[in-house]
Amino acid sequence: MGQSSILEVSDLTHDYGDVVALEDLSLQVPPGITGLVGANGAGKTTMLRLMLGLLHPTSGSMRVLGHDPQTEPLAVRARVGYMPEVDCLPKDQTAADFVSYAAQLAGIPTREAKRRSSETLFLVGLEEERFRFLGDFSTGMQQRVKLAQAIVHDPDLLLLDEPAAGLDPEGRVQMLQLIRRLGEFDINVIMSSHVLTDIEETCDWVVMLDGGNLLRSGPLEGFEKLGTVLVEVLDEAEAVAARLRARGFDTTVEGHRFVVGPGDATLEQAIVEEAAALGSGLVRMVRGSASLEDLFLRQGEDA
Amino acid sequence: MTDQVIFDRGYRTYDGPRTGRWGAKSAVYKDGIRRILGLRRKAMLKIIPWGLLSVALIAAAVFVGIHWAIGNIEESLREGIPTYGGLFDFYSAISLLFMTLAGPLLLIPDRSRGVLSVYFSRPLTVDGYLVSKVGAFVTVVAAIYIVPQVVLHIGLALIASEGFLPYMGETLDVLWKVPMVTLAFVVLNGAIVFILSALIDRTGIAAAAFFGLLIAGGPIAARVAEAPFQGARWASLLAFDQHPRIIRDALFEDTIDYPAELAGFGVWTSLAVVVVVVVAAVVIVRRRYRKLA
Numbered sequence: 303m304g305q306s307s308i309l310e311v312s313d314l315t316h317d318y319g320d321v322v323a324l325e326d327l328s329l330q331v332p333p334g335i336t337g338l339v340g341a342n343g344a345g346k347t348t349m350l351r352l353m354l355g356l357l358h359p360t361s362g363s364m365r366v367l368g369h370d371p372q373t374e375p376l377a378v379r380a381r382v383g384y385m386p387e388v389d390c391l392p393k394d395q396t397a398a399d400f401v402s403y404a405a406q407l408a409g410i411p412t413r414e415a416k417r418r419s420s421e422t423l424f425l426v427g428l429e430e431e432r433f434r435f436l437g438d439f440s441t442g443m444q445q446r447v448k449l450a451q452a453i454v455h456d457p458d459l460l461l462l463d464e465p466a467a468g469l470d471p472e473g474r475v476q477m478l479q480l481i482r483r484l485g486e487f488d489i490n491v492i493m494s495s496h497v498l499t500d501i502e503e504t505c506d507w508v509v510m511l512d513g514g515n516l517l518r519s520g521p522l523e524g525f526e527k528l529g530t531v532l533v534e535v536l537d538e539a540e541a542v543a544a545r546l547r548a549r550g551f552d553t554t555v556e557g558h559r560f561v562v563g564p565g566d567a568t569l570e571q572a573i574v575e576e577a578a579a580l581g582s583g584l585v586r587m588v589r590g591s592a593s594l595e596d597l598f599l600r601q602g603e604d605a
Numbered sequence: 606m607t608d609q610v611i612f613d614r615g616y617r618t619y620d621g622p623r624t625g626r627w628g629a630k631s632a633v634y635k636d637g638i639r640r641i642l643g644l645r646r647k648a649m650l651k652i653i654p655w656g657l658l659s660v661a662l663i664a665a666a667v668f669v670g671i672h673w674a675i676g677n678i679e680e681s682l683r684e685g686i687p688t689y690g691g692l693f694d695f696y697s698a699i700s701l702l703f704m705t706l707a708g709p710l711l712l713i714p715d716r717s718r719g720v721l722s723v724y725f726s727r728p729l730t731v732d733g734y735l736v737s738k739v740g741a742f743v744t745v746v747a748a749i750y751i752v753p754q755v756v757l758h759i760g761l762a763l764i765a766s767e768g769f770l771p772y773m774g775e776t777l778d779v780l781w782k783v784p785m786v787t788l789a790f791v792v793l794n795g796a797i798v799f800i801l802s803a804l805i806d807r808t809g810i811a812a813a814a815f816f817g818l819l820i821a822g823g824p825i826a827a828r829v830a831e832a833p834f835q836g837a838r839w840a841s842l843l844a845f846d847q848h849p850r851i852i853r854d855a856l857f858e859d860t861i862d863y864p865a866e867l868a869g870f871g872v873w874t875s876l877a878v879v880v881v882v883v884v885a886a887v888v889i890v891r892r893r894y895r896k897l898a
Contacts, residue, residue, distance in 0.1 A: 354725075354726055356725060356726075356898060376626060376728040376729075376730070377728075379726055379727055379728045379729075380623070380625070380727075380728040382726070383726075384722070384723070384726035386719065386722040386723070386726075388719045388722060389718060389719045390718070390719040390720055390722050390723050391718065391719075391720070392714060392715075392718055392720050393718065394646050394647065394650065394714070395645070395646070396645070399645050403632060403636055404723060404727075406628060406629070406631075406632035407628075407629045407632050407633070407723070407724065407727040407729060408623070408628075408629070408727050408728065409623035409624040409625050409626075409628040409629060409728060410619065410621070410623065410624075410628075411621070411622060411624060411628070414619070414621055418617075418619065421617060425615070425616055435647065451723060453616075455619065456617075456618050456619035461726075484616070487615070487616040489616075
């Protein structure tokens with residue numbers, strides 16, 4: 303794509319009357335697979351609908367793939383595929399007909415739309431079932447059809463609203479693998495989810511929302527470095543912990559051991575310095591990984 | 606043991622032409638026609654539309670046959686058998702049933718099944734979507750009026766005592782009168798069924814409301830119009846099914862007294878009612894869908 307960011311948001315606010323769905327949001331999202339994380343009501347779906355130009359922001363601006371969805375909604379929608387969270391399938395059509403129709407709605411000529419419909423349903427694992435009526439499909443199969451209709455027209459950006467919602471554990475794993483695979487085909491993805499492990503398994507970048515506010519927008523790969531460190535000393539555990547506490551780190555002492563953090567790479571340096579200052583012998587120092595959930599909860603508390 | 610090969614077609618990008626907004630509208634239009642006629646749907650969904658279409662076509666052929674049979678006995682007796690204008694009543698009954706089915710079917714499932722979220726994530730505006738749906742509706746319903754009339758016209762020309770071409774020449778006015786009356790029927794009834802289908806979220810209830818309004822609305826409006834209070838005559842205009850017939854009678858010079866005519870209104874009032882209902886439909890349906898989008 304050669305674009306530095308697929309989504310640019312600046313000072314964006316959107317309200318539904320008295321309810322503020324998104325408040326003063328500013329962020330940039332690079333190409334790749336991005337997770338939009340937040341609890342129900344955090345503003346994820348509002349964000350996706352703003353990106354499609356289906357809602358208009360109260361203030362601020364947004365650019366999707368270089369276009370403003372408010373002034374050029376059709377230009378954005380021509381390049382974007384959208385998988386809604388809600389049911390969106392006509393029960394009286396076959397999967398092949400519906401996906402082909404979805405391609406034609408995006409401007410693909412009829413013959414090519416039929417061909418791409420077959421290929422896309424093959425890709426999502428529904429080649430055998432493509433001539434069955436959608437009313438006869440299971441939830442997992444319906445989710446796959448929803449994904450197929452979103453990618454059939456070869457979009458540059460895919461917006462997935464809770465793609466694994468309602469799936470059993472096996473279906474969830476398969477759906478996430480499929481999304482990961484789309485990323486390998488250089489399709490940019492922004493997927494919303496309130497299930498943090500789904501985001502951890504699938505995404506390169508994460509945007510965290512809480513009550514319409516931005517908690518964090520950044521790469522996922524650095525998150526584990528923000529974990530806690532388990533420290534075991536020969537003596538003076540309480541004193542070392544107190545000095546670290548004085549430097550702003552959380553510490554919990556259990557006998558000769560204490561847990562410090564979370565913190566970045568400077569944390570280990572601080573532990574060494576304080577232990578040395580008190581002449582306490584360091585037995586071991588182990589960094590634990592931080593889950594996205596830890597980070598989300600922690601940042602939510604801080605906000 | 607044979608060698609097994611796992612063949613993965615992967616994902617293919619698309620670099621071909623894109624038809625843009627026009628393609629999206631065209632897709633909605635074609636899908637609308639398929640949905641009304643039950644094409645590429647389960648067999649059950651084909652029975653009613655194709656049954657009604659068959660009845661309309663067979664009726665046209667039967668009327669030609671009656672004209673031919675009666676004409677063989679006594680040419681003057683054919684005067685009493687209905688032709689173009691008179692047959693509108695018969696086709697209206699069929700098309701009323703058809704519209705009862707088609708209107709709700711075109712609009713409601715897209716809303717109730719959430720398919721609108723797919724439509725409006727594509728390069729398609731609310732107006733584009735609605736215009737395409739109206740186009741599909743008008744195409745199929747107008748065909749129910751016009752195709753049997755064409756069969757009738759050609760049939761009558763073939764059995765005409767003066768010959769095919771002279772008959773066609775003498776009845777050139779039919780070529781504009783039939784489409785005009787068709788337009789009045791389709792536009793007025795279509796506007797009503799679209800309003801109801803936009804406001805009601807259950808296909809069966811919307812269909813019943815439309816059918817009930819047109820069937821029961823006439824007698825009720827006529828009764829109210831006769832009531833002894835000032836301005837009661839205006840209620841006669843609410844018998845919506847009479848207005849296309851009043852327009853038809855004006856064009857085909859038939860004389861049947863409808864409630865509005867008895868209340869002192871003329872064909873121009875009926876035309877005005879058609880226009881008002883259509884404008885109301887445009888405003889109500891657009892507003893409803895703009896909120897949904």
